[in-house]
Amino acid sequence: MPHGRDQFTPVARDLASRGFAVWNLGYRRVGAPGGGWPGTFTDVADGIDQLATFADQVASFDLARVTVVGHSAGGHLALWAALHDPPRDGQHGPQRVKVTAVAGLAPVSDLAQAHELALGDGAVHALLGGSPTTRPARYRSSSPIERLPLAVRQLVVHGRLDEAVPVAMSRRYVQAARASGDDVRLIELEHAGHMDFLDPASEAHAALCRWLMETQDLPRAEWEPCQRHRDGSHRTGTSR
Numbered sequence: 001m002p003h004g005r006d007q008f009t010p011v012a013r014d015l016a017s018r019g020f021a022v023w024n025l026g027y028r029r030v031g032a033p034g035g036g037w038p039g040t041f042t043d044v045a046d047g048i049d050q051l052a053t054f055a056d057q058v059a060s061f062d063l064a065r066v067t068v069v070g071h072s073a074g075g076h077l078a079l080w081a082a083l084h085d086p087p088r089d090g091q092h093g094p095q096r097v098k099v100t101a102v103a104g105l106a107p108v109s110d111l112a113q114a115h116e117l118a119l120g121d122g123a124v125h126a127l128l129g130g131s132p133t134t135r136p137a138r139y140r141s142s143s144p145i146e147r148l149p150l151a152v153r154q155l156v157v158h159g160r161l162d163e164a165v166p167v168a169m170s171r172r173y174v175q176a177a178r179a180s181g182d183d184v185r186l187i188e189l190e191h192a193g194h195m196d197f198l199d200p201a202s203e204a205h206a207a208l209c210r211w212l213m214e215t216q217d218l219p220r221a222e223w224e225p226c227q228r229h230r231d232g233s234h235r236t237g238t239s240r
Contacts, residue, residue, distance in 0.1 A: 007198050008071065014200035020212070021061060023051060027077070030126045037129050037138060038091040044077045045094045052096040065216060067101040069208065071197045072165060073123065075107025079144035082152050091141060101215045103155040103208055104144075105197040106165050109173035111143035119165060145173050149180035155211045156184060157204060159192025185211065 005026040012024040027043035028035035048068065055061040070078030082102040085093055108114050108124070112132045115124045125131060128138045140146045154177060158170040167188060174186040187207050189196070196204040 008074070010200050011198060011205060014205070015209075015212070018209070020216075023047070023054075030123065036127050037142075040127065041077070041080070041091045041093075041142065044081050045092055048081055048094040048099065049096040063097060064100065066097055066099050067103065067212065067215065068099050069103040069105065070107065071105040072194065073108055073120070075104035076109065076111070076144060078102050079104050079107055079109060079150070079154070080142060080147065082150045082154070083147050085147075091138075099152055101153040101155075102150070103157070103211065104170075105204065105208065106158050106162055106194050107144070107156065107170065107173075108165055109143075109156070110145045110169055111139050112146075113169060113172075114165075115139075117166070145176055148177050149182045150177070151182065153215055154182060154184040155187070155208070155215075157187045157189065157197070157207050159189045159194065159196055159204065161191060161193040164194040187211075 005024050008024055012022045016022045025044065025047040027047065028039045030036045030040070048066075051061070051063060051066060055063050068078040068081055070076070079102055081093055082099045083093060084095075084098050108119065111124050111128070114120075115122075115131060128135050128142060130138070132139045144150075156170045156174055158165075158167040160167055170186060170188075174184050177184040189204055189207065192202070192204045196202045197208075199205060
């Protein structure tokens with residue numbers, strides 16, 4: 001997979017500048033030694049659990065408010081990691097840290113559908129080592145839509161111009177999450193594409209900022225306006 005955590009660095013730095021403690025987590029990707037099943041998943045879980053060590057070292061580190069944010073394939077892993085469940089099938093989620101909220105930015109929320117659509121040139125097949133028919137247990141334990149309810153507050157943001165992951169996938173996921181009893185907000189951005197989320201000056205990032213501000217109960221006065229864009233304009237989206 002060609003994308004790494006360095007692509008998220010501008011967003012991470014922007015959030016840190018706003019007062020958040022930010023952990024820009026990397027993990028072994030498909031094609032790297034140990035990447036795929038189950039290494040990619042255990043890396044994410046262990047990386048989140050590392051926050052417990054940080055909390056032991058920094059008294060002001062608050063493990064009661066841990067929000068996981070991920071984009072695209074990272075959005076899949078963020079949603080996956082939000083459910084605190086016991087180890088199974090050679091895979092485990094975070095065990096020492098309880099995720100309290102999660103944001104999926106154009107996330108791959110349904111792995112069976114992603115496999116059917118051959119998203120990412122067959123990335124899901126490579127990640128799980130097979131199809132939903134040959135590896136059904138892996139799909140059940142790894143696909144966010146199969147793991148509902150997550151029982152944490154969720155945000156799903158998706159651009160209507162996204163050509164990499166269809167916005168219909170997020171709509172279907174949110175519908176299923178709400179039906180399961182989860183608290184989930186869907187924001188569709190009319191003029192956003194798949195990669196807009198990597199730009200801290202975009203409306204896509206502004207939508208994330210506003211939600212983080214709300215979920216962390218931060219006074220609005222502590223935040224710089226999240227509406228600025230490099231071109232000075234405002235792009236509108238819809239919230240459901």
